[in-house]
Amino acid sequence: MTRENLLAVAEAYGSPLYVYDTTKMESQYKRLTKAFSKVKQVKVNYAVKALSNISVLKFLHSLGAGMDTVSIQEVKLALEAGVPPEMIIYTPNGVSLEEIEKAVSLGVQINIDNLSILEQFGTKHPKTPVCIRINPHVMAGGNTNISVGHIDSKFGISIHQMPHIQRILENTKMTINGIHMHTGSDILDVDVFLYASEILFEAATHFKDLEFIDFGSGFKVPYKAGDVETNVEEFGEKLSERFNEFCKSYGKELTLAFEPGKFLVSEAGKFLAKVNVVKQTTSTVFAQIDSGFNHLIRPMLYGSRHEIHNISNPEGRERFYSVVGYICETDTFANNRRISEIREGDILAFDNAGAYCFTMASNYNSRYRPAEVLWHHKKAHLIRKRETFDDLLKNQVVIDL
Numbered sequence: 001m002t003r004e005n006l007l008a009v010a011e012a013y014g015s016p017l018y019v020y021d022t023t024k025m026e027s028q029y030k031r032l033t034k035a036f037s038k039v040k041q042v043k044v045n046y047a048v049k050a051l052s053n054i055s056v057l058k059f060l061h062s063l064g065a066g067m068d069t070v071s072i073q074e075v076k077l078a079l080e081a082g083v084p085p086e087m088i089i090y091t092p093n094g095v096s097l098e099e100i101e102k103a104v105s106l107g108v109q110i111n112i113d114n115l116s117i118l119e120q121f122g123t124k125h126p127k128t129p130v131c132i133r134i135n136p137h138v139m140a141g142g143n144t145n146i147s148v149g150h151i152d153s154k155f156g157i158s159i160h161q162m163p164h165i166q167r168i169l170e171n172t173k174m175t176i177n178g179i180h181m182h183t184g185s186d187i188l189d190v191d192v193f194l195y196a197s198e199i200l201f202e203a204a205t206h207f208k209d210l211e212f213i214d215f216g217s218g219f220k221v222p223y224k225a226g227d228v229e230t231n232v233e234e235f236g237e238k239l240s241e242r243f244n245e246f247c248k249s250y251g252k253e254l255t256l257a258f259e260p261g262k263f264l265v266s267e268a269g270k271f272l273a274k275v276n277v278v279k280q281t282t283s284t285v286f287a288q289i290d291s292g293f294n295h296l297i298r299p300m301l302y303g304s305r306h307e308i309h310n311i312s313n314p315e316g317r318e319r320f321y322s323v324v325g326y327i328c329e330t331d332t333f334a335n336n337r338r339i340s341e342i343r344e345g346d347i348l349a350f351d352n353a354g355a356y357c358f359t360m361a362s363n364y365n366s367r368y369r370p371a372e373v374l375w376h377h378k379k380a381h382l383i384r385k386r387e388t389f390d391d392l393l394k395n396q397v398v399i400d401l
């Protein structure tokens with residue numbers, strides 16, 4: 001999308017606004033599948049929680065993606081988008097047995113991440129094959145150290161509990177058709193990830209009915225110039241070779257699965273907001289936009305850096321700004337950021353606004369959640385209306401007092 005396209009979309013649909021470009025989603029999807037083209041059966045399950053608009057799900061499914069879901073509601077959204085249940089995996093954490101049974105009744109693959117539910121589920125439904133989520137206790141962090149910490153992570157069944165898993169399988173006669181890990185950390189050093197994969201391969205040898213091995217996600221995308229990103233091509237090359245070798249020794253062609261969220265949609269998204277006020281104080285210049293952490297919370301929640309461009313005045317002289325919001329709470333998007341001169345009424349575009357942005361939006365300060373637009377085949381399509389006052393009233397029950 002060009003700057004002119006973005007301005008036209010902001011003009012047509014108002015601000016604040018999320019815009020997603022399908023071209024970028026498609027190139028990322030193809031890049032990933034190409035990197036693993038040497039493996040016969042590869043499954044990319046898009047992590048719905050990153051961006052759950054049904055039109056986005058439909059688009060990614062049209063490329064061949066399945067869906068990775070973490071709640072029964074996400075399962076329903078994926079089904080609503082036309083994704084067949086057998087292409088949906090449900091990977092919840094800490095949910096009730098009832099919710100898991102609900103997912104089974106909808107026909108999706110379930111992934112169990114604790115021994116208590118594994119035992120209860122296996123006892124009640126020994127005929128339903130399940131995937132189990134293993135915690136390999138490896139954190140592939142930002143450096144080359146292999147940290148075997150993370151022992152207290154709430155995710156997955158510890159690799160050290162393998163004997164207990166096996167005891168449950170013997171007692172219940174249930175079938176394990178997949179094993180999974182998702183460390184939640186960035187794959188910056190391919191070798192660290194491969195080290196974690198070895199642990200998963202070793203675990204896999206304990207199960208004789210596997211159909212797939214799911215390596216989760218962790219693909220890192222650049223947020224600013226010079227950022228380290230996952231070398232997907234090198235990763236694909238190395239893991240594919242190792243995976244094929246494993247399948248040979250296992251004696252069966254397994255499916256290699258991934259569940260990227262950020263990698264597929266982060267860079268495809270822009271968040272557009274309008275500058276209401278430019279305010280000089282004794283120490284800084286504030287640019288106050290018509291938004292806040294109610295619409296984009298990542299900078300405040302995780303300290304994430306989103307590049308900000310003044311698309312209304314790209315040639316303006318650069319100055320240092322603090323970009324803040326309009327809600328009654330500290331809501332700093334960027335501090336001391338060099339941006340081309342900002343005037344009241346200008347539109348600012350935030351990069352990397354596809355993943356974990358709209359899906360984390362709220363109604364704090366009784367503001368409406370923004371509209372969403374899909375940029376597809378060089379045309380804008382409204383895929384979610386801006387909320388209205390009725391949405392704020394919808395579930396309120398007004399009583400006589």
Ligand SMILES: *Cc1c(COP(=O)(O)O)cnc(C)c1O
Pocket residue numbers: 047049050068070091182216217218219259260261262263355
């Ligand atoms: C969130 C999540 C993902 C996606 O992670 P990204 O960093 O967005 O790629 C994948 N798998 C599971 C189980 C998740 O919870």
